Amino acid sequence: MRVEQISVLLRNEPGVLKKILESISDGNINIIGLTINETAALGELRLVVSDTKKTREILKKMDLSHNVVKIIVVDIEDKPGKLLEIARLLSENNINIDYIYTLASGKKTALIAIKTWDMTATEDILLKNKIKIVTLEDLDK
Numbered sequence: 239m240r241v242e243q244i245s246v247l248l249r250n251e252p253g254v255l256k257k258i259l260e261s262i263s264d265g266n267i268n269i270i271g272l273t274i275n276e277t278a279a280l281g282e283l284r285l286v287v288s289d290t291k292k293t294r295e296i297l298k299k300m301d302l303s304h305n306v307v308k309i310i311v312v313d314i315e316d317k318p319g320k321l322l323e324i325a326r327l328l329s330e331n332n333i334n335i336d337y338i339y340t341l342a343s344g345k346k347t348a349l350i351a352i353k354t355w356d357m358t359a360t361e362d363i364l365l366k367n368k369i370k371i372v373t374l375e376d377l378d379k
């Protein structure tokens with residue numbers, strides 16, 4: 239039930255992201271979710287895409303260091319307090335959230351990407367509490 243996310247280390251300078259996005263676009267790959275964390279010298283781009291394999295081939299050709307991490311994507315109501323419910327559930331079960339970000343949706347729900355210390359326990363807790371976990375196939379509709 240986990241979704242593959244590509245993490246890319248990139249130089250923190252003008253034009254680097256543009257080149258990556260152009261290459262992905264030229265490959266006819268849909269970007270479903272994206273976030274960037276930065277430091278003074280490097281940034282970490284995290285992507286959820288419609289075709290992980292093809293995107294990795296593009297990144298290899300560009301000589302960009304990257305890896306694939308499995309994340310959990312949940313589909314929750316887009317209203318105040320819903321994300322708090324997830325944070326509360328994980329906190330009460332002593333699970334730390336490494337990072338969290340939203341994905342494109344366009345619906346009346348919000349798609350949230352979650353990476354924790356204990357992914358198996360996180361999935362169990364979310365499912366037990368009737369929080370919908372989605373797959374890449376669900377995302378690319």
